[in-house]
Amino acid sequence: MRYEAPATSRDAAAILAKSKETAFVLGGGTDVLVKMRTGLIEPDLLVDIKAIPAMKEIKVSDKGFVIGAAVSGAELSEHKLLRKHLPGLVEAANLIGSDQIQGRCTLAGNLCNASPAADSVPAMIAVGAKANIVGVKGRRKLPVEKVVIGPGKTDLKKGEIIESIAVPRPGPRSGDAYLRFIPRTEMDIAVVGVGISLTLEKGFIKKARVALGAVAPTPLLVSSAARAIVGTKLDDAALEKLSKACSDACNPIDDKRGTIEYRTRIAGVLARRTALIAFERAGGKR
């Protein structure tokens, strides 16, 4: 197996574009190495992105945050401004695995691994994150909810690589939250994940984005769920509608982590709980 550690995003894209072998991007390695170990993949080439400065930094501006593809969950948790403005996103990223996993895992990796149950993806979708993609022919931006197109599949073409995740700065009176259901308290893959971002105006919900994980082949942006609560103060009736919209949007499978019935049910329960946290963070009062 070959190992390359290019110094720029363009170089990384070029190596991937040129290679005729089975090539994988190595970020935190917490998915790639597991797949190698279990024999699911046998890479001929690994392209390590951790030597690329643009991928290692978190850039803060008035517009928002640009989080490099190689930034680890642990580094995210240590970033005061990110924690302050996007607590839900940071919490979601920090739920990925143990502290040991946190030392390595990345948002971009979580996204590109494209598991339906990825923890950070519903949270990224909820806050309107976009992936900055670099290819040999240039750059493009893609909303996170359009990146994953199927279990284990992304929209990235050969020779394309995610350089960073761009998250708009939430406006005033905004709040985001992410909850997942797991049987233990840690170390499990999400049975259901819910990410919600709300912006209030005069105490009512003006904008909402509701995303679900682990309940469909890909993470879902559920517009009907958002519509159910826009214009409300998240009263019980609105919560009920939100809950139902989320359950209705579910299209999960039966597997060792959850049945269709169970996931659908829990999606509704979690949606309510997540919305309440986001609402409180946005300064809302019911």
Add this chain to the structure above:
Amino acid sequence: MSKSTLVSTRVNGDAVEFACPADETLMNSLRDRVGLTGVKEGCGTGDCGACSVTLDGRLVCSCLVLSVEADGKEVGTVEGLAEGDKLHPLQEKFIDHAALQCGICTPGFLVAADALLKKNANPSEEEIRYALAGNLCRCTGYDKIVRAVQAAAKDIRKAK
């Protein structure tokens, strides 16, 4: 067989060099080439924490790090906790509090607990439990491990 890559790294402060295939994990290189068997393989897939080490001070599972990724970096293992013949307070407290039975998970716990206490010198019981959730123990039920970490944290704070 593919050619090996030369890895130059520092382990517990000592310069170490070895050659290995590019897809060899840091866990296997430490155990088989550097001879440090304190790192244990419990699962090989990042689920048990028995292979915990620090990489440039950051707590990681060495089974999920390629040795080539450790080139030019600092690796910390359980063998580096004691200073000469002086045990680290965590090591002492683990023995004092009977926080180990079979001991296979102990190196991983010590490295993880040390990483925790360096970040948070006065962790609550809950913080300790969540910080160590990535380290599986099947013998102790974690009770005495948590108590040992609390005792060590207290000692370390007192000494400062």
Add this chain to the structure above:
Amino acid sequence: MGHSNKYVEKEFEVVGTRFKRPDGIDKVTGKARYGADATAPGALVGRVLRSPHPHAEILKIDVKKAEKLDGVKAIVTCDDLPDQTNGDAGLAAILENCMARGRALYDGHAVAAVAAVDEQTARKALSLIAVKYKKLPHVTDVDEAMDPKAVVIHKNVFTRGVEPKPSKPSNIAARTQMGHGDIEAGFSEADFIVEKSYKTEQTHQGYIEPHACLASVNPDGTGELWVTTQGHFVFRNVCASLLGMDVAKLKVTSSEIGGGFGGKTHVWAEPIALALSRKANRPVKLVMSREEVFRASGPTSSTSIDVKLGAKKNGEITAGQVELRYQGGAFPGTWAMLGCMTAFACYDIKNQQSVGYDVIVNRPKVAAYRAPSAPMAAFAVESTLELLADKIGMSGIDLRLKNVAREGAKAPYGPIYGPIGIEAALKAVKDHPHMKAKLKKNQGRGIACGFWFNIGGQTCTDINIGVDGTVNLTLGTVDVGGSRASMSMIAAEELGIPYEQVKANIADTGSLGHNDMTEGSRGTFSSGMATIFAAREAIGVLKQRAAAMWGIPVEDVAWEKGQAIAVGKTHNNLPPLSLQEIASKSGRTGGPIAGHNEVVADGAGMGFAAHICDVEVDKETGRSSIVRYTVVQDAGKAIHPDYVEGQFQGGATQGIGWALNEEYIYGEDGRLQNPGFLDYRIPVCSDLPFIDTKILEIPNPNHPYGVRGVGETSIVPPLAAVGNAIANATGVRMTHAPMSPPRVLKALDAAS
């Protein structure tokens, strides 16, 4: 020299205090060497090819391509392990389990193995071995396997324990029945009768260290095996038999062991490693991956149990009946029989009957798991007791106390109980502050009892006194949890010297006589007894040497607090001789001073426990969290209280995992879906609170210090304690373990 094992009350100096364990430093510094930590010059890497089918005929194994791969030094199949078991069915089953003989019997069954120069080559070689399978119908569920329509897995297994002997083979390997009295009469006397059925899923011991060994066999028939094991002597005997080697020529050294809990009392891949080494004429290191551990070592049984209890209005249980169906994996086992022995053991039920069925399914060969078979039986009985208590209108504790087994009662399997601790444990629970703690919303409290017999067994121990007076204690029982500390304390106690002067070692098979495994909670009991006797023998020698040094009759020499004392008026002027002084002169008084003991330690005391569990149930998701847990258990005599507490807490935690989330998940295709710690969910640190413990000491009359085994009983009560707590919190009775969130939610839905 004969020694009495009878309990003698005494004041202890060392035993019962809390010393630091002697192997602690090696374990906290990473120096301790476990199964996978040994190396040998020229060692090859061994890897095993395993069946992906739960049941299949192996039509052909083509190794030609693999053999040609550069770096492959040996390939073995069942042809390299000829059957030399001579009609020993147990050994034949072990042999076939190690390596399939024409038929794969479960997903993960070993089919072939390679030894190559490195991991990469070994893996590539496995992929080049072409195996032609013919899939056969499979069955993995215990009740389905008992159905006459199910595929019969072994055509040569006829149900034992059934008269007349059946003419057709069956998946039911054995039927066991035990009990006493007249249950029909008993039930007719009852004012209340409760009947309930339960299911428990398969779990694994979950030791963090996978099986690992380093095998080296020479052309002259000698060999060495370094292995993680609970019993290196037994491993030696089994491996030698399977490979046709002389027992004395195979030296087995036990490494430090990273957890066993019964799962390392059996050989799995060790005979394969030895066969590979023999063929390659080089050492072979064979380490199982975590996936292999789950698929191809020895989990415990999954079960299906029916309980019927009848009681009078005053709470007296007039009849108890239980039918236990346990699967033993792909080979006959005696697991249901053990369930029969333990199900009613905590109670004095005059009319009782336990019937057990040991069933064969296409799953890995079941091995012992800490108080094997008892936790499932206790789940069923202890849950049903609560239902009965509810019906009568009395508390669960009072119902149990009304029927508790005391000295003189008859155990389900026959013997009469000596002094036992279950009543004391229940009373201690009743009075425990935990019982008075306030419960919050959605919280509930449950209690449950548990029993394990504990065993004695063959034990051999040496004590050697160095010329500086320090003492080597050589043990043959593997130290799984810190018993070297306890043994050192016992030796120090007997000799009357400081604990620090004793150094305990676990000897290899070439250096000591046979020792049974560390299982059945026998380690401290048996090795402790042998240590006491060996020490007393050494004291005999020390007294003789002192007598010689003084020139007085040995009858006038006493041993007290580490010194020889000349007793009697005629010897008043003689100052005492310390152990150190006697040892330093030993070269001139007769040579090295030692004590030795071989004993079949008998009279292991039974261990009884009662647990209290508080849970909080999230009624919208079915998820339970343990908010408080207390273990009360009779240890007879706690040699080292810290380690006794550790056994209580560790066993309770395994039981909690079993109660909440641990299970083997099989698909319709008969394949194990969760062979890893990600989806086989053992408790993590954040899942639990501190676990309170209370050690009771009701001396075992058959041990000089009163020691009872403690390692196993603590895993027995938790399933029911959790189930009873969930019932108290939600009003819903769970009958299927693990009581995972989806199951609890389903039960809540059904109830509303």
